[in-house]
Amino acid sequence: QNTITGQVTDADNQPLPGTNILVEGTNRYAVSDFDGNFTIEASPGEVLQVTYVGFKDRLITVGDDTSITIVLQEDTSELDEVVVVGYGTQKKADLTGSISSIEAEDIVKQPALTATQAIQGKVPGINIINSDQPGATPTVIIRGLGTALSGRDPLYIVDGMPVDNIKSISPSDILKVDVLKDASSASIYGLRAANGVIIVTTKQGKKGKAKFSFDSFYGAKSILNPVEMANANQYIDYFNEGAAAIGGYSLQEDQLHNTDWYNELAQVGSINNNTFAVSGGGEHVDYYFSYNHYEEEGVLKDHKYRRGTIKNNNTYRLFDDKLKLTQNLNISFTNENPKPLGAFNNAYRQSPLVPVRYENGRWGQSFVNQTTGIVTYEAGPGESIGRLYSHGNPMADVFFQNEKIHTTTLQGGFTGEFSISEDLKATSRFGATKYYFDKRVFNPMRERWIAGDPTRTYEEFDESRKNATNEETGIIPTSWAYNSLSLEDIETFRWNWDGFLTFDRLFGKHHVNLVLGGSKEKTNVGRRLYGQGYEVPEKEQYWSIQHVSGFFDNVTENVYYTPRTLMSYFARAQYNFDNKYYITATIRRDGSSVFKAGENFWENFPSFGLGWTLSNEDFLKDSKHINFLKIRGGWGRLGNQNVPLNIDQIQTSTGSANQNYVLGPNQELMFGASVASPVKDLTWEIVEEWGVGLDLELLDSRLSGSVDYYDKTTKNMILLVQPLLNSQFAENFYDHGAEVSNKGMEFALEWRDNISEDWSYSIGGNFSYNKNMVENVKPAYDGMTGGSLNNGRITKRLEEGQPLGAWWMYEVEGVWQTQDEVDNNASIEGAAPGHLRYKDQNEDGVIDDRDKKFFGSYIPKYNYGIRLGLNYKNIDFSVDGFGVGGNKVYNGLKNTRTDNENITADTYNTRWTGEGSTNIHPGADRDIEASDYYLESGAFFRINNITVGYTLPDFSKYVSKLRFYFTAQNPFMFTDYSGFTPEIIGGDGGNPYRTAGVELSAYPNTKTFIFGINLEL
Amino acid sequence: TFLFYGCSEDFLDVDSREKIEAGDSEEVFEPDDFVTSTYGMLTDWDYAFSWLGVTEIISDNADKGSTPTSTGTDKHFLDGLTHTSTTPSIAAMWERWYKSIGRASYAIEYAEEYGLTDEDYKNRLIGEAKFLRALNYFWLVRMFGDVSLQHTDLLTRAPEEEVYDFIEQDLLDAIATLPNKSEYASGDLGRATKGAAQALLAKVYLYKKQWEDALNYAGMVMTSGEYSLEPNYEDIWRVYSENGVESIFEVQARGEQIAHGVNQYSQTQAPRGTGGWGWGFNVPSEDLLNAFNEEGDTIRRDATIIFRGETLWDGREVSGSVENPMYNEKAYSSANLGDADGDKNVRILRLAEVLLIHAEAANELGDSNTALTSLNQVRARVKLPEVTTTDQGQLRELIWKERRLELAFEHDRWFDLIRTGQAGEVMRAHGKPFEDGKHELFPVPNDQINQTPEMTQNPGW
Incomplete structure (x- = not known):
């Protein structure tokens, strides 16, 4: 030997x-x-x-x-991957529920502020709507939208601790993301899991030598899908055609300016990201430390977002590894200079004849000499000056917007795991998040007033201010202050504590795993403080409430939030026989302080799952082609506690309101009270879901895939009910009033192979389809409208049998060609030749709400992702693509044109110009009704990412890896949509009854070209 | 304790910090508060604009007024009799009346359950609310015909007959519990009285052509000793005669801070343009002026119509350059120029109308002497010669004409035209496209039918 x-x-x-x-x-x-x-x-x-x-x-x-x-070699078989399932982990091969995982390399490949942005297109069943606005939060819809008004965000769990969002976590610190998609796996999180659960596991140190890494990239951003606006000549034509139709002055051919507003407004933005990390581990301690700095400047001038993140995860093993203590800490600082997004909307509407600034340096405004037909503020004697439209100068808006937002997020926790015996482990975990927000807005009101008209002077301002001043009291109206300053300070805290026992044992071929525990959580502990004052000194160093002028009434607001508490018990039993037959049963019991006033504020959330691994049966065990085959199915119930609550239903007023009355010879004012809305006891929304799925690996595991079907129903969706006109109630109120169902299929397929030592490749794709429908609406509860265009027109309506956020508007059946046609057919008020002609659906000779029709929803019916990877020696190459379809988006910018705002070049080129010119597009004189003319297919396919990387061969014993890469992010988008982006989150973070899917001031999609390096020592 | 600490439900008891919990609030609502808010509804803005459209502008007494391009949203449709189920003024009144009915019902319920120990006081509050509920239902039923009864079914419409039965019952209950005008404490001046309920019931019977009942209830008001005619017709609209001898029920309003009245009632109808101070809507028609002149009725004409360029009773000069030749003087207030809340008490029921109901009912019953007595009281005040004819048909026409002149701009003309079957002939004579079998009723608002598609629409709409 x-x-x-x-x-x-x-x-x-x-x-x-x-x-x-x-x-x-x-x-x-x-x-x-x-x-x-x-x-x-x-x-x-x-x-x-x-x-x-x-x-x-x-x-x-x-x-x-x-x-x-x-x-x-690392064992990369996906089936041996460990999946985090909530209060424990499981091998992927042993799952009975539907859980998708995304690995670190896929997350960092798509440079983004938040990991969720990088997940888009990678996982079937998850629909992510991104916004390229710096610092924006994408909306995440897992297996269809299940609520109209309640919280739509999934539950985020980071290292076992629930958090509000994962915006404060650098994607480079993430080891993996597991998404609990179905109720049978998510019900362990009970009443917060209705929208799915996203579990993030951050990186830990590994036993071994210290490892250093440095990753850096820099990129340049620009608008992906610019819209060409009409130029000066086109604008003049269009203007004059409109004026000819409705009367009024016309514009001259020769004008002074031809401004391309988007060219002025948009810039090449940038993105810069640097990460330094060190990790390693010894006998008793593993450590991971990183610092990340992310900086982005948007395509809107001076719109900046910066984030610094410090991450530290340590694990300590004590008493012969019997006690394991893990400490996680994430600190993030952000620094933002927002700019008004309304500028994009406003730039769309600006006439090219208006300059950004006049020759004398004053800001351009839409003044027009109506006598000469020249767009200018200057007039000779007897000439009259008007305005083309009421919007101000968007460049001035951007210039004057002076806003700073800082946030600090401290998030972390401590986990202790104690092995009582070989089979039994006790875990206790405490997690907390402390969040600070402060915002300062300085508004130079006098400068804005001056900018509003190039003829205004400071003397005029003071003169007007003097005239507006109350002679007796000396009080100056705040609208005539020189400037205003507002400060907002928010501080919140949340904590959670979990304690659970885990029993895991193999009895022969019987594998049993049990989890039993409890959890407590307190959130929304905090306060908001807001102060506003007027006339601080001009120097920024004095911008504080201390220095505001005493002449004006200052505003102070302060609220201490009402905390929310949650108390829960949970248990899970998993059993499998011989890795063939699997059964999982879960129950969670939740009590929430939000519903303490109601009768049933405790609720049980049970679920079960079954699985059968056919490939472990004798008849398939030796199959050469089928390496793995499993069918699984399950059912579960989930809740959503983020529901809107009714406020006081009794109305009073101390002023002159229709509650009050005067009585008696002296007509004394009597204060009355009235009931505004009915008392409705609200509770959580309940979701029930069942589903089946199949996982397989074929041909030496080179081909892997899965198929899922699910049927999910929100049983008691809360609606904002508009009281019937003939009912006693005056105010809208919330009530459980409908069901919403989401049924869908998900497919994922991947082929990977190594052709030779030098060559390997993979190709994969996923596809998901979801059908969303509102069902069983209580009588007279439908009709909730939304999608306001801010001009009195709405575009959405809730109705049984339609999807959530369904479009509802007039159907266009052509263009009025002659006045005769208008007079002899059903038409709306004000119809004229060149206007769109709306279909009289009920043929009653009148065009009104009853003629409006449903046109589907902004939510895609299907989405898909494709990926291609190639490795040749030291070169890596990959392409990722993402697409959606079956949805419609509304071009609100095009629709809401009023007065003499600009139009797109396309609108100009296709317009109606007289009888017989077109029966599709309206003319220069048109109305602003919402109709399907402006509703366009929202389908798109976008190449998300093309990356080419080169890893240097071993060139130094101190450097274990050095890679350079070039990434083109969102370089191409294929869409028929005529606006800036078919991805429109809309107001209130994707509320289906706000402007989701309506482009009014959406931030354009951007493309980014990035160069980066990865270095490991 | 490593695993479970303090799992007690107390953890879920979180103190409210944003909103004051009901138990910690000092706010206690008295039954009276809910009755007050039912009255308060009468001061809503809808009565200053939409109501003008559906009661007067639509009729032969009034035109839209204002400038030709200023439509008042939909007043041009009503004026031209081209309104539809989406005309906002119609929906506004439909909704306003139902919300008022809702407030009245809640006030009744609240008063019954609150535990008031003073039975008379409780019953009075309930009586007031029932009077107001009846008034709102009456306005609804005469405008729309079949309407849903809020306490039974919101999805369908109850037959007109049932609605009238409900109104009748509310008024009978109110009559039984409400005090007479003189029995109220001074501070309660302006509340609904027994006389008001009787007068309204007489008017309801008039619409139902229950002549005997109309005669009886009108008679009760006349002989109650509570009311007499204001000696001078124009005094009825003066501040000093608010809640005066002739007043049976009126909407209370004051001009001082906090001003509270029918929101903008005087302003919407005041002269418009250079030298004017209002919006100039709801102006007297040429036809109304002619009607006054043909009758030689200068007293009522001059009390009803502001003429361009005239000097008003309070010395205000109406410029010769205001937009329209005539305006509604009954809405005029010396104070509150252009203010949102006028001080104008809007007269809803007064003795002269009760006399005319009495006259009309008596005539229909063949008692022309009684009819003439009542009719001529009204005429005598405005110095018009006595009517002497005993021919039932002739007398009927004369009483109708009297109603028009006496009650012009008191929000009844359109319904009198419909009730007496004259509407089609009269409106068509004015070139308005009145369709028999359709325009007798207003369309149920489209917004309501969208909400409750089961609800039927009126014929022709």
Whole structure:
């Protein structure tokens, strides 16, 4: 026998401590030390069996060499992947529910502020609507939208701790993201899980030498899908055609300016990201520390967002590894200079004849000399000046907007795991988030007033101010202050505590895993303080409430939030027989302080799941083609506690209101009271879902895929009910009043293969389809409208049998060609030749609400992602694409044109110009009704990411990896939509009855070209 | 304790910090508060604009007024009799009356359950609310015919007959519990009285052509000793005669801070344009002026119509350059120029109308002497010669004409035209497209039918 010394490393030459080395057929064995080194007695010809968790086993036949290096390959079979399921983990092969995972490399590949942005298109069943506005939060819809008005966000769990969002976490710190999509797996989170659960696990140190990494990239952004607006000549034509139709002055051919407003407003933005991380581990401590700095400047001038993140995760093992303590800490600072997004909307409406600034340096405004027909503020004697439209100068708006937002988020926790026995483990975990927000807005009111008209002077301002001043009291109206300053300060805190026992044991072929625990949580502890004052000194150093003028009434607002508490018990039992038959049962019991006033504020959320791994049965065990095949199914119930609550139903007023009355000879004012809305006891929305699925791996596991079907129903959706006109109630009120169902299919398929040592490739895709429908609406409860265009027109309505946020508007059946046609047919008030002609659906000779029709929804019916990866030697190449379809979006910018606002070049080119010119497009004189003319397909396909990388071959023993890469993010989009972007989150974070899907001031999609490096030491 | 600490339900008891909990609030609502808010409804803005459209502008007494391009949203449709189920003024009144009915019903319920120990006081409050509920239902039923009874079914319409039965019962209950005008404490001046309920019931019977009942209830008001005619007709609209001898029920309003009256009632109808001070809507028609002149009725003409360029009774000169030749003087207030809340008490029921109801009922019953006595009281005040004819048909026409002149701009003309079957002939003579079998009723508002598609629409709409 020889004494053999050796070292075990991973593919990156990192030593692997704790590897087991056994001489086959003997009891001689060794364990590698901290540097991966070991010594063992073995004779030539004997076989060493090298095993390490997470790596493929290796058998090495001992030769004459007494010094060997063993490289272990990571075991990348997806089925052995560990999935976080909530209060525990499970092997992917053992799942009975529908859970999707995204790995670190896929997350960092798509440079983004938040990991959710990077998930878009990668996972079937998750529809993510992105906004490219700096610092924006994308909306995430998992398996269809299940609520009209309640919280729509999934529950985010980071390292076991619930958090409000994951905006404060750098994607580079994320190890993996697991998404609990179905009720049977999400019900362990009970009444917060109705919108799905996104579980984020951050990176931990690994045993071994310290590893340093530095990642950096820089990119340039520009508008992906610009819209060409009409130029000066086109604008003049259009204007004059409109004027000819309705009367009024016309514009001259020769004008002074031809401004391209988007060109002025938009710039090439930038993105810059730097991450430094160090990690490692010893016998008793693992550590991970990182610092990330992210900086973005948007395509809107001076719109900046910066974030710094510090992450530290440490694990301590004590008492022979019986007690494991984990500490997580994430600190993030953000610094934002927002600019008015309304500028995009406003720029759309600006006439090209108006300059950004006049020759004398004053801001351009829409003044027009109505006598000469020249767009200018200057007039000769007897000439009259008017305005083309009431909007101000968007460049001035951007210039004057002076706003700063800072936030600090401290998020972290402590987990203790104690092994009571080999089978039984107790876990206790405390997590907390402290959040600070402060915002300062300085508004130079006098400067804005001056900018509003190039003829105004400071003397005039003071004169007007004097005239507006109350002579008796000396009070100056606040609208005539020189400037205003407002400050807002928010501070919130939340904490949670979980305690649970885990029992895990194999009895022969029976594998049992039990979890039993409780949880408490308190959120919304905090306050808001707001102050506003007027006339601070001009120098920024004095911008505080301390220096505001005493002449004006200052505003102070302060509220202490009412905290919310949640108390829960949960249990889960998992059993499988011989890795063939699986059964999971879960129950969670939740009580929420929000519903304490109601009768049933405790609710149970049960679920179960079943699975059958056919490929482990004898008849498939030896199949060459089928490596894995499993069918699974389950049912579960979930809740949503973020529901709107009714406020006081009794109305009073101390002024002159229709509650009050005067009586008696002196007509004394009597204060009365009235009931505004009925008392409705609201509680959580309940979701029930069942689903079936199939996972398979074929052809040496080169082909893997899954299929899922689900049927999910929100049983008691809360609606904002408009009281019937003939009912006693005057105010809208909330009540449980409908169901909403989401039924869908999900497919995922991937092929990966290594052709040779040098060549490997993968190709994959996913597709999901969802049908959303409102059902069983209580009588007279439908009719909730939304999608306001801010001009008195609405575009959406809730009705049984339609999807949530369904479009509802007139159907266009052509263009009025002659006045005669208008007079002899049903038409709306004010119809004229060149206007769109709306269909009289009920043929009653009148065009009114009853003629409006449903036109589907802004929510895509299907979405899909594709990916292609290629590796050749040291070169890596990948392409990712994402698309949606079956949805419609509303071009509100085009629709809401009033007065003499600008139009797109396309609108100009296609317009109606007289009888017979077109029966599709309206003319220069048109109305502003909402109709399907402005409703367009929202389908698009976008190449999300093209990346080419080159990893330098080993060039230094100190550098384990150096890679350069080039990424084109969103370089191409294929869509028929005529606006800036078909991805429109809308107001209130995607509320289906606000402006979701309506482009009114949406931030354009951007494309980004990025160069970056990854360095590892 | 490592695993479970303090899992008690107290954890879920969180103190409210944003909103004061009901138990910690000092606010206690008295039954009277809800009755007050039912009266308060009468001061809503709808009565200053929509109501003008559906009661007067639509009729032969009044035109839209204002400038030709200023439509008042839909007043041009009403004036031209081209209104539809989406005309906002119609929906506004429909909704306003139903909300008022809702407030009245809640006030009744609240008063019954509150635990008031003073039975008379409780019954009076309930009586007031029932009077107001009846008044609102009456306005609804005469405008729309079949309407839903709020306490039974909101989705369908109850037959007109049932609605009238409900109104009748409310008024009989109110008559039984309400005090006479003179029995109220001074501070309660302006509340609904027994006389008001009787007068309204007489008017309801008039619409139902229950002549005997109309005669009886009108007679009760006349002989109650509570009311007499104001000696001078124009005094009825002066501040000093608010709640005066002739007043049976009127909407209370004051001009001082906090001003509270029918929101903008005087302003919408005041002269418009250079030298004017209002919006100039709801102006007397040429036809009304002719009617006064043909009758030689200068007293009522001059009390009803502001003429361009005239000097008003309070010395105000109406400029010769205001937009329209005539305006409604009954809405005029010396104070509150252009203010949102006028001080004008809007007269809803007064003795002269009761006399005319009495006259009409008596005539229909063949008692022309009684009819003439009542009729001539009204005429005598405005110095018009006595009517002497005993021919039932002739007398009927004369009483109708008297109603028009006496009650012009008191929000009854359109319904009198419909009730007496004259509407089609009269309106068509004015070139308005009145369709028999359709325009007798207003359309149920489209917004309501959208909400409750089960509800039937009136014929022709």
